[in-house]
Amino acid sequence: MTTLENHHRLIIVGSGPAGLTAAIYAARAELAPLVIEGLAAGGQLMQTTEIENYPGFPNGLQGPELMINFRDQAERFGAKFLTDDVSEVDLTATPKVIRVHNTTYTADAVIVSTGATARTIGLESEAQLMGHGVSTCATCDGYFFRDKELIVVGGGDSAMEEATFLTKFATKVTIVHRRDTYRASKIMLERARANEKVEFIEWAAVTEVLDDGTGAVTGVTITDTRDGSTRRVDAGGLFVAIGHDPNTKLFLGQLDTDENGYLATDSPSTRTNLDGVFACGDVQDHTYRQAITAAGSGCAAALDAERWLAAIGDVDPAIEANHDDVAQSVAG
Numbered sequence: 001m002t003t004l005e006n007h008h009r010l011i012i013v014g015s016g017p018a019g020l021t022a023a024i025y026a027a028r029a030e031l032a033p034l035v036i037e038g039l040a041a042g043g044q045l046m047q048t049t050e051i052e053n054y055p056g057f058p059n060g061l062q063g064p065e066l067m068i069n070f071r072d073q074a075e076r077f078g079a080k081f082l083t084d085d086v087s088e089v090d091l092t093a094t095p096k097v098i099r100v101h102n103t104t105y106t107a108d109a110v111i112v113s114t115g116a117t118a119r120t121i122g123l124e125s126e127a128q129l130m131g132h133g134v135s136t137c138a139t140c141d142g143y144f145f146r147d148k149e150l151i152v153v154g155g156g157d158s159a160m161e162e163a164t165f166l167t168k169f170a171t172k173v174t175i176v177h178r179r180d181t182y183r184a185s186k187i188m189l190e191r192a193r194a195n196e197k198v199e200f201i202e203w204a205a206v207t208e209v210l211d212d213g214t215g216a217v218t219g220v221t222i223t224d225t226r227d228g229s230t231r232r233v234d235a236g237g238l239f240v241a242i243g244h245d246p247n248t249k250l251f252l253g254q255l256d257t258d259e260n261g262y263l264a265t266d267s268p269s270t271r272t273n274l275d276g277v278f279a280c281g282d283v284q285d286h287t288y289r290q291a292i293t294a295a296g297s298g299c300a301a302a303l304d305a306e307r308w309l310a311a312i313g314d315v316d317p318a319i320e321a322n323h324d325d326v327a328q329s330v331a332g
């Protein structure tokens with residue numbers, strides 16, 4: 001059941017740099033947004049350690065610390081937070097419906113900022129050493145691997161780009177790919193091949209990450225994908241660059257996606273195909289995927305939502321009266 005307290009002018013789903021920046025701007029516009037921040041609040045930066053490329057922090061800071069700062073700033077201006085995952089949405093309804101377990105929330109406008117999740121190989125050792133020698137983001141962590149030999153897993157543009165980028169720091173970068181043909185564009189593949197610090201191991205999968213017992217990566221076990229034979233390759237770090245999955249599951253069938261599965265927006269705005277629904281951050285950006293670009297698009301989404309809400313004016317009282325019906329239709 002919904003009540004009037006469960007109705008908001010604006011609900012923001014997701015709490016990475018995009019969602020929290022949207023919350024800061026929307027709160028300062030006196031929209032009193034509700035941020036449904038998810039159980040894994042704060043997004044991908046909660047899994048990183050030091051962040052040195054976020055402007056304004058010349059000495060760097062920890063990822064979780066940055067996200068706490070974002071959140072505190074939003075709260076200071078009146079954003080409210082719900083620490084839970086959304087179970088179901090109907091963004092085609094008026095007002096828009098967001099269900100969290102048995103509670104139904106409604107909103108005039110919604111900002112979707114659910115981010116993306118880096119794909120991982122799925123190894124126990126990979127999970128244990130994530131952030132301690134294993135990374136899914138060369139731009140974030142490459143600097144910490146100066147003068148080391150590194151492994152990059154993947155055969156797409158991300159793997160080529162990350163491997164090439166990592167040669168700035170590493171003495172050698174070995175790309176491990178499970179076949180001998182590549183999804184990467186020709187130009188990026190050729191650039192990696194032309195780099196004398198880059199080597200390739202084809203028909204190979206990383207099947208274990210090895211460490212010295214103190215949490216420092218010392219190498220990987222690779223398994224030949226044709227005959228199953230294994231061998232050890234020494235390395236001081238592993239970068240997994242096998243793609244990202246945008247967190248769109250809740251919205252499929254309601255919000256349009258682009259050819260890569262990311263939410264489609266009417267660029268340069270953050271408008272989706274549904275009136276009053278805006279998308280920002282990594283859930284709609286597979287190109288840049290930086291905290292600062294996500295924050296920028298969160299700001300744009302809040303401004304877009306604010307203008308859209310101003311244009312529709314005050315909420316129709318009939319919509320308010322309709323809340324219980326909406327709640328029942330979603331529940332049932």
Ligand code: NAP
Nearest residue numbers: 121154155156157158159161178179183241242243244286
């Ligand atoms: P991608 O094109 O989907 O490539 C993923 C790669 O990882 C594939 O080679 C795949 O192997 C491999 N892979 C997937 N799962 C694996 C697993 N479990 N174990 C081992 N290998 C696995 O992803 P992406 O490289 O992140 O690129 C995504 C999109 O962003 C693309 O459209 C790309 O062009 C774009 N992008 C562009 C740039 C740029 O232009 N600067 C940079 C980065 C990304 P298989 O080939 O065998 O499936």
